[in-house]
Amino acid sequence: MTASPASVPLRRPGSLKRRQTITAYTFLLLPLLFFLIVRFLPTLVALRLSLYDWNILKEVQPYVGGKNYSRLVQDAIFGKALVNTALYTLIGVPAQIVLGLGVALLLGKIRALQGLFRALYFAPYVTPIVAAAWVWQWLFSPQFGPVNTFLIWLHLPPQPFLTSPGQALATTTALVVWQNLGFQVVLFLAGLSAIPRTFYEAAEIDGASGSAAFWKITLPLLNPTIVFSVVTGTISYLQLFTQVVNLNFTDQGGPLGSTMTVALYIYQMAFGRFQMGYASAITVVLFVIILVITLLQLRFLTRRVDY
Amino acid sequence: MKKLLTLALGLSIASAAAAPVTITYWQYDYASKVTAINELIKKFEAANPDITVKQENFPYDAYSQKVASSVPAGQGPDVVNLYYGWLPQYVDAGYLQPLPTKDFPTVLTDATYAPMVKTAKMNGKYYALPTAVRTLAVFYNKDLFKAAGIKTPPKTWDEFIADAGKIVQGAPPRYTTLGFGIQPDGQDYHVLREVLVRQFGGQPYSKDGKTVTYNSDAGAKAMAFYTDLQTKYKLGVPNFFPGNNSYRDAFIAGKVGMIIDGSFAVGTIKSGAKFDWGVAQLPVLTSNAKEKDNFGSYWVNGITKNAKGDKLAASVKFMKFLTSAETQRYWLQNVGEIPASRKLAADPALRKDPVFGPFVASLPYASSTVFVDEAGQRKAWVDAINTVLLQGNSPANAVKAAATSEQKVLDDYYKK
Numbered sequence: 001m002t003a004s005p006a007s008v009p010l011r012r013p014g015s016l017k018r019r020q021t022i023t024a025y026t027f028l029l030l031p032l033l034f035f036l037i038v039r040f041l042p043t044l045v046a047l048r049l050s051l052y053d054w055n056i057l058k059e060v061q062p063y064v065g066g067k068n069y070s071r072l073v074q075d076a077i078f079g080k081a082l083v084n085t086a087l088y089t090l091i092g093v094p095a096q097i098v099l100g101l102g103v104a105l106l107l108g109k110i111r112a113l114q115g116l117f118r119a120l121y122f123a124p125y126v127t128p129i130v131a132a133a134w135v136w137q138w139l140f141s142p143q144f145g146p147v148n149t150f151l152i153w154l155h156l157p158p159q160p161f162l163t164s165p166g167q168a169l170a171t172t173t174a175l176v177v178w179q180n181l182g183f184q185v186v187l188f189l190a191g192l193s194a195i196p197r198t199f200y201e202a203a204e205i206d207g208a209s210g211s212a213a214f215w216k217i218t219l220p221l222l223n224p225t226i227v228f229s230v231v232t233g234t235i236s237y238l239q240l241f242t243q244v245v246n247l248n249f250t251d252q253g254g255p256l257g258s259t260m261t262v263a264l265y266i267y268q269m270a271f272g273r274f275q276m277g278y279a280s281a282i283t284v285v286l287f288v289i290i291l292v293i294t295l296l297q298l299r300f301l302t303r304r305v306d307y
Numbered sequence: 308m309k310k311l312l313t314l315a316l317g318l319s320i321a322s323a324a325a326a327p328v329t330i331t332y333w334q335y336d337y338a339s340k341v342t343a344i345n346e347l348i349k350k351f352e353a354a355n356p357d358i359t360v361k362q363e364n365f366p367y368d369a370y371s372q373k374v375a376s377s378v379p380a381g382q383g384p385d386v387v388n389l390y391y392g393w394l395p396q397y398v399d400a401g402y403l404q405p406l407p408t409k410d411f412p413t414v415l416t417d418a419t420y421a422p423m424v425k426t427a428k429m430n431g432k433y434y435a436l437p438t439a440v441r442t443l444a445v446f447y448n449k450d451l452f453k454a455a456g457i458k459t460p461p462k463t464w465d466e467f468i469a470d471a472g473k474i475v476q477g478a479p480p481r482y483t484t485l486g487f488g489i490q491p492d493g494q495d496y497h498v499l500r501e502v503l504v505r506q507f508g509g510q511p512y513s514k515d516g517k518t519v520t521y522n523s524d525a526g527a528k529a530m531a532f533y534t535d536l537q538t539k540y541k542l543g544v545p546n547f548f549p550g551n552n553s554y555r556d557a558f559i560a561g562k563v564g565m566i567i568d569g570s571f572a573v574g575t576i577k578s579g580a581k582f583d584w585g586v587a588q589l590p591v592l593t594s595n596a597k598e599k600d601n602f603g604s605y606w607v608n609g610i611t612k613n614a615k616g617d618k619l620a621a622s623v624k625f626m627k628f629l630t631s632a633e634t635q636r637y638w639l640q641n642v643g644e645i646p647a648s649r650k651l652a653a654d655p656a657l658r659k660d661p662v663f664g665p666f667v668a669s670l671p672y673a674s675s676t677v678f679v680d681e682a683g684q685r686k687a688w689v690d691a692i693n694t695v696l697l698q699g700n701s702p703a704n705a706v707k708a709a710a711t712s713e714q715k716v717l718d719d720y721y722k723k
Contacts, residue, residue, distance in 0.1 A: 056375050056376060056378065056379055057375055057378060057396045057397065057399065057400040057402070058399070058400060059400060059401055134549070134550070137549030137550065138549050141546075141548075141549050142480045142481070142544075143477075143480070143481060143482055143483075143544070143547055143548075144548075148480075148481070152481075158480055158481055159480075160480055162546075162549075163544075163545070163546050163697075164697065165693075165697055165698065249550065249551050250490075250492045250493070250551060250553070251492045251689055251693075254689070254690075254693070255693050255697055256690055256693050256694065256697060256698070257690070268682070271372040271375075272372075272682040273680055273682050273683055274372075274375050274396075
């Protein structure tokens with residue numbers, strides 16, 4: 001901001017700075033207020049709700065203390081949802097980071113059609129999740145799906161995919177990885193372009209091999225990108241919902257709860273069965289899990305790398 | 308001063324009575340129902356110029372949560388359309404007012420409505436009434452039947468299995484045509500609970516609906532029979548077509564010999580199927596079996612606690628209109644659902660109708676389940692069936708698991 005001396009009366013320089021600070025705070029205050037009302041307040045309300053037997057269709061909503069939480073401990077479906085969510089995260093996050101980095105490195109090597117390839121990889125990310133999920137249902141249909149047709153062509157046995165409790169989770173994860181890959185590639189391309197070429201030139205002169213350059217230069221200097229990807233990726237997998245709902249719409253989280261996630265279970269308890277108190281208790285648990293994991297990741301993954 | 312106030316109050320009441328009333332009606336978004344209600348509202352408003360009815364619709368998948376979340380908010384409609392299975396929850400929540408016996412005498416309602424409508428009666432009072440009712444039947448593809456050399460639809464389950472066996476093509480897991488469009492989470496779990504359990508000599512629930520009674524020999528036999536359709540006879544597979552109405556979509560595409568579906572599917576199938584199809588009553592166990600059973604269901608209209616004073620009076624009038632014989636006839640012609648009145652459903656022309664006839668014939672012996680937590684009870688059954696189909700669980704153990712799980716849902720509701 002430039003203030004022309006003619007239009008602004010003379011003041012002490014500190015005063016102008018102070019006014020600018022006040023302006024900045026004022027502008028920050030609005031989003032903050034919004035954040036407090038729309039995000040923070042409901043979180044606190046959910047915390048309170050989790051201590052009540054709060055059924056939306058009951059006239060009395062009695063206080064039950066920790067009963068919702070002790071019910072959680074015994075709830076087999078919640079246990080299954082937790083395990084599934086962990087599996088989604090443990091398979092999905094590494095898969096999309098490794099694939100994303102691989103694709104980004106390859107894209108960095110080519111000159112011709114690089115823009116086209118980049119757009120192709122990014123397309124799934126901007127495709128509506130629901131539409132993609134429904135298309136995948138057909139792709140992986142045991143009866144008509146092209147994937148099984150291909151397997152048969154290779155003389156491999158056709159697979160049940162989404163209709164089998166054993167394969168549904170992996171198939172679902174594949175969809176999510178496919179969708180996130182484009183974004184991951186863009187992140188890594190940006191990260192790679194930020195690494196100065198001079199490091200590689202110096203390494204070449206010193207006679208370092210290609211793989212040494214990757215392990216000693218590329219990977220360490222990509223650390224901020226990787227940490228960012230791991231943290232945001234983990235959070236998004238911990239909140240996985242839309243894909244799971246739409247891949248098995250009439251038995252959401254099925255078959256036999258094999259694709260159930262914590263977020264979907266919250267939704268089913270809250271809006272399918274109207275048990276808001278219990279759903280809130282699960283929300284609180286999910287919140288704590290995400291918070292702890294994120295803090296741990298930031299603590300242990302972040303490394304300052306300087307050459 | 309006091310006099311003046313009284314006068315003013317009197318005036319305001321008088322003017323309120325004369326003023327036009329607007330009431331709100333909610334139902335889920337289903338094209339033919341929305342259009343029908345709009346037309347009916349026009350008729351109703353013409354007969355009652357001082358009442359305006361405003362219809363509001365919500366997507367089917369979000370409808371129950373929309374209604375439920377309007378309850379604690381104290382907002383929402385004056386007259387509301389609800390699935391009968393949700394009634395206990397809403398009556399318990401104090402959301403619905405009992406229908407005034409002056410306008411809807413209980414004894415008369417008992418006598419004039421289809422027997423299944425009794426599930427809408429709670430604590431001796433009717434809280435809501437349907438315009439139309441639905442039952443289940445077998446939809447069959449006449450072209451596929453002809454190609455397989457079958458002349459008539461099956462009357463017994465043995466015939467059903469034999470016919471479906473002639474039609475099915477391909478082998479698991481790659482079928483190209485199904486004999487029976489099996490779909491546990493479609494209407495099949497109702498067939499299993501309310502039809503097969505009874506046909507094998509059991510009772511699914513106690514009279515008051517508070518206890519499950521299907522964890523029996525009959526229950527295990529019913530579960531074994533149903534799951535055998537896929538595992539032993541290989542007549543079909545669930546989720547043949549991906550998507551929301553898998554079995555129905557596949558039937559409409561001409562890829563399935565038979566499905567079990569409700570009369571509510573008639574409209575969709577009529578407009579979608581490009582082949583000759585027919586409807587038959589649900590099969591029975593043996594040809595001389597007296598035990599005919601069916602699952603009946605219906606959507607009801609009720610008056611919410613929001614309707615007070617003039618709005619209540621207007622809502623009662625609208626309810627009378629919605630349940631009138633004239634509306635029921637209109638509903639049959641325009642939405643394709645069977646009238647809820649015994650007298651109208653007994654109309655000979657309707658009984659002979661090739662499509663509606665089998666549904667109407669099932670009315671006298673159709674039972675409706677008292678649901679207290681429809682989503683929870685449904686899940687108990689779908690998961691139990693799936694443990695047999697997908698994990699090779701024994702039918703007896705699966706029925707036991709369903710019973711434990713559903714009983715818990717019932718206990719959670721009734722205990723307080």
